[in-house]
Amino acid sequence: MTAGSPVLLGLDIGTYSSKGVLVGVDGRIVAQHVIAHQISMPAPGHVEQDADAVWWGDAQTLIRTLLQGVDPARVVGVACSAIGPTLLPLDERGAPLRPGILYGVDTRAGAQIDAMNHDLGEDQVFLHSNMALTSQAIGPKIRWLREHEPALWARTRTLTTASSYLVYRLTGRHVMDHHTGAHFMPLYDPRTRQWSETFRAAVLADRGLDLLPDLAWSDERAGVVTAEAGALTGLRPGTPVAVGTVDALAEAISVGATQPGDLMVMYGSTTFFVLVQTAPTPDPRVWSVGGAFPGQVNLAAGMGTTGSLTRWMADEFARELPTDQAYDALFAEAARIDPGADGLLMLPYLSGERTPINDPRARGVIAGLTLTHTRGHLFRAALEGVGFGIRHNLEAFSDLGADIRRVIAVGGGTKGRVWLQIVSDITGVSQEMAQISLGASYGDAFLAGRAAGVLAPEELQRWIQPAEPVVPNMAAKRTYDRLYPLYRDLYTTTASTVHALSQ
Missing domain, CATH: 3.30.420.40 (ATPase, nucleotide binding domain)
Structure with a gap:
């Protein structure tokens, strides 16, 4: 790789650490950096993180560290992943109104799950969403927010997630990938791949679906780095930014688990499973969600x-x-x-x-x-x-x-x-x-190449060199x-x- 050759930037914000990597278009690592951070548990069953101090703060530090000695013009694409699905309400200026509510380890919305199953019909929710309501579902957590923090709810103008918030800070656009969107159940329709009015009132009351981001695939271009984001990070304004996704799906991409029948097992703060499928096989025990690339579906568990x-x-x-x-x-x-x-x-x-x-x-x-x-x-x-x-x-x-x-x-x-x-x-x-085995940030770098138009999906296999398997x-x-x-x-x-x- 020559000194001036193009590179791709991948960022991942995890539960206990954030990781960034610069990767050549050929998959070779140029630089990497890790930052440790903590979660907050303000009450039993409540697990949170500060969106600006942890998510966006770590992203800025990672980018500036990785760009030391690197011409920003060499970065031809950026992609972010993060813990998810998480819930983050934003005000009319796009500023967080409270710490982000984490994924399924946050169990605060049990009463809301019970109420929604009773009022809507557990079977009807499953038929609509291809999943049962669990602590992983964001719909009940939105309802918890509406019921327990009404003053904050009244000021909410956007409901987003961690990876989407990073994309917003970089591009100014609110957009969410289909994999994460499916977990905003029961607001997402997996058949139309659009937000749905069917159970909107049970979650949002009199508020509309315009609270939610646009929907797109993980490797699509969300936008480009704005002048403001460039000043904060050192990135060149105009650099393409991918839609991105949750950390687990980016982890699957990082090891080439993208073909039907591939099952990724992610050994992280939690263990996550992503199985690539040709058609969904819904079951209340697990999660049926969108995949990374257009038209894909995943069976997931955690x-x-x-x-x-x-x-x-x-x-x-x-x-x-x-x-x-x-x-x-x-x-x-x-x-x-x-x-x-x-x-x-x-x-x-x-x-x-x-x-x-x-x-x-x-x-x-x-x-x-x-x-x-x-x-x-x-x-x-x-x-x-x-x-x-x-x-x-x-x-x-x-x-x-x-x-x-x-x-x-x-x-x-x-x-x-x-x-x-x-x-x-x-x-x-x-x-x-x-x-x-860098994990999600390496998969993010590939998504950055897809959004920038410099990589085709099949080129991922050139990035993956197998290691000796573990045999029972x-x-x-x-x-x-x-x-x-x-x-x-x-x-x-x-x-x-x-x-x-x-x-």
Whole structure:
């Protein structure tokens, strides 16, 4: 790559960190940068982030850092992804009215889900949206906002999400991708791929659909960098900006999971699943949504607390060590313990659980604890608990006849192979990986190239170099096959207790 050759800028705002990357049109990495940040939990079940301080603030810092020593004229396209679906109300000037309300880990709208299912008919909502109302759905969170913060609601002029807010700050246009739009249910019609009047009043009352952004595909051009955004970021005004998407879909693109039958498993703060399909297979346990590219559909699912669980354990059980060393120590200790963690079993539901049980009142449970168990056993049990949860989701996909041809792993949890091996042993499924595993920001760079008109969809495969797959150990699988029914029973038998405790 020559010094003046064109580059693509990808930005991803995650739950606990933001990442940016400059990539050549040929897929080679020019520069990358990461910023850590936090979430806010102002009340039980409420999970938020500041849109300007975290989302837009991190984006500006990433861009300026990546452009150090790089002529902005070399950047021919920009794309952003972010945690999602999130809810952010904006006033008439486009300024945030409150912190953004996060995706399915925020469970505040349980009463609104119950009320909408009762008033509208649970079956009718599912038939309209191809999904059931869960904590992932934005419609009930909009209703929560209307009911609990009426003064703020009266000032709201736009309802947007994290990736769309970044695009707005860069281009001045409010636009949302179809994958995210589907989660704004029941306001989105997956058949027409437009906002729908059918259940508008149940969500927006007397307000209109003009509160919502335009809809487009992730790789379409949203607009160009404005003079104001250029002054704040250092980008050249007029640079094309893609519509972008949620982080999970960008992660899928980053490892080439774009063909029918490709299933991406994202090991992040939460575990997310994206299966590319030729036609939707709706089921109340999971989510049927739009894909990245025109006409595509995805079957998606997501767990509530996975990487967040390992982070919590590192923070609480290895406080004497810096974060990186804490992870290294805990994974090393877990690797020395046999499958089954010497009789420990953990439900990883510390933030409730999303798919396939969709229970915001679920809680973490540790069963079988004795005085002989160590923190290494607890960490092993946590990794195995997530693995059992992944198996539960894969079984839900299989039950509804979804065609999975290959599984591709990506995300921070793929570093090292301990966790991946545990999951392959539990599920009996081989997991492919890519040599470049930067995650969503790398997928964003490809979307930037699409929006700029310098890349065709089929060129993504030139960017992806496969790594050695993780193959199941069948002896370990036999152990896990005996434990998996106990894992499923543990939730059933403790549900009433943890539901009472969650109050």
